[in-house]
Amino acid sequence: MALDTFPETVTLRDGSTAVLTPLQPSCSGALLAFYRALPEEDRLVLKDDVTTGDWAEGFLRKVETREVISLVAKSGGKVVGEATLYRTLHGWTRHVGEIRVTVAPAFRRRGLATALASAQVKIATDLGIEKIIVQVVDNQLAARRTFEKLGFHKDAILPHHVMDVAGTKRDLIIMANDVSQIWAAMEAANQDYAPHLG
Amino acid sequence: MAKTEIRVGGLGGQGVILCGSIIGKAAAIHGGKQATLIQAFGPEARGSACSAQVMISDEPIGYPYVKHPDILVIMSQDAFTQFLPQLKPGGLVLYERDLVDPRGVPEGMRCLGVPATRFAEELGRRLVLNIVMVGFFAGITGLVSIQAVERAVLDSVPRGTEDLNMRALRKGYDYGRAQSTLIS
Secondary structure, three states: OOOOOOOEEEEOOOOOEEEEEEOOHHHHHHHHHHHHOOOHHHHHOOOOOOOOHHHHHHHHHHHHOOOEEEEEEEEOOEEEEEEEEEEOOOOOOOOEEEEEEEEOHHHOOOOHHHHHHHHHHHHHHHOOOOEEEEEEEOOOHHHHHHHHHOOOEEEEEEEEEEEOOOOOEEEEEEEEEEHHHHHHHHHHHOOOOOHHHO | OOEEEEEEEEEOOOOHHHHHHHHHHHHHOOOOOEEEEEEEEOOOOOOOEEEEEEEEEOOOOOOOOOOOOOEEEEOOHHHHHHHHHHOOOOOEEEEEOOOOOOOOOOOOOEEEEEOHHHHHHHHOOHHHHHHHHHHHHHHHHOOOOHHHHHHHHHHHOOOOOHHHHHHHHHHHHHHHHHHHOOOO
């Protein structure tokens, strides 16, 4: 249900296109190549060491169990971006999902991250996830703006929680989108009652 | 002068008024026609009888009240029982197939059902059953184009719900198109 609208072609700001498609096992090599080509500084903000075959194997296993939903963006046969929705299938945060988005440097500032993030928000909503979070570092202004446009707001700040390659400690911001509120608004639109009309 | 009178009926909370409002917006704002909407609520917000009167015309509408509808869009048994006697001879009943038993429709009147609730649940939210009904209405009657209805839905639903609502609309519309041959 959530993935039946893919593959989806998106037009970027410069008129070029990319195809968003769920990650297939056959695509793991291309995904690994994408991550290995990222600048080291970019990889530092990722939670996992995404350059190893072990990571790719483990990631694919989670994709198979639907613990993670991975969308890759392809252009010219190459992976140029990836967005992952992480969710817990049991426990007290089973209503929460986390989105992580990574885009190749050459495809930044062209709207690809927004397209990937937006697609994952829709998928999360379809899956019944009620709260979506993202983690951004305080100086990732473009990323923060992207998620704000998608309805995310600051939920928490962890001061000096991350350290960049130069050893500078920065605040980690947890942004959240309470998707359940979206459907509460739809319920309100459907309530068929307008007290102000008497 | 082509004028079509429509009564949408159901229970509070099913989105009866929104359904009528979207049909009217599609016709008037996005379809280049004239339309009026009158809404009626029961004494309680949820679960009580509720209906909307929609009139669509090529000419300005002087009298917006629907007394004898050409089309009924029905989402509850009570609404079916209440409004069927008002339907014009040769009129059309579009009903939610799992919530309404359409027995008693007089000969000469056309009657088509859609499992809107089931479709909405399959899409992930029962809440969008009214949007499935809007799509079914558009697919069957052709009174408003799918493009006009799409724009009206996008104008009317909360931000963040557009995608699922559009899929609900398309589901009802496709089902309606497939069934429309039955009434032609």
